[in-house]
Amino acid sequence: MRYKKLPRTFYTGPTLKVAKELLGKYIVRKIGKKKLIGKIIETEAYIGPQDRASHAFGGKVTLRNRAAYFFGGRIYIYLVYGIHWQLNISSSREKKPECVLIRALEVPGESKEIASGPGKLCRYLKLDKSFYGEDLTGSKRIWLEDRGEKARISQITATRRIGIDYAGTYWSRRKWRFLLKPKENSKIKKKKGRA
DNA sequence: GTACAGATTGAG
DNA sequence: TCAATCTGTACT
DSSP states (O other): OOOEEOOHHHHTSOHHHHHHHTTTOEEEEEETTEEEEEEEEEEEEEETTTOTTSTTGGGOOOTTGGGGGSOTTBEEEEEETTTEEEEEEEOSSTTOOEEEEEEEEEOTTSOGGGGOSHHHHHHHHTOOGGGTTOBTTTOSSEEEEEOSOOOOGGGEEEEOOSSOGGGOHHHHTSOOEEEEOOOTTTTSOOOOOOO
């Protein structure tokens, strides 16, 4: 079987589009001879410098957030609350501080809980600061694949972003968090009625 | 140099 | 509901 590694052009598009299209794509993390994979089922878009919830709000550049300014397809990873790593992928073009936070993965054969949050996802994939700035189109240890599971619009739910109330009502109300609904109820036989 | 808040999680 | 834990940033 042959899966298509996502090319640069995938990441350099408009951030909201990239955030939605990432749903259903697979992250592949290679550790030695082993591969860890997971399907992306939740993302959030951060579109600085105007986005008050973005680390790059106001156009500020710091040692921590500079990766958000990279051209699309590179990793922006940082520690929150002193404990958890957050995996972001820079999007759009160079000098545009836009990125997509990967919030949750679905891992075949594993509990739903194994990567059901941005911090847990990084723990599962064993990601840390050493991945800062890593290029997803060139890395040998992490990349994204299209496995032909294109998410349909009807499967995507948009909600408010999590944990950014400090950004004020205008920005915290933007529905820039995208979730992929489980695709059970498609054409499969009806399950027994729920109460 | 010190102070402090944070794009979370898991236990209680 | 709350503590864990540490880095970047804004001060002194």
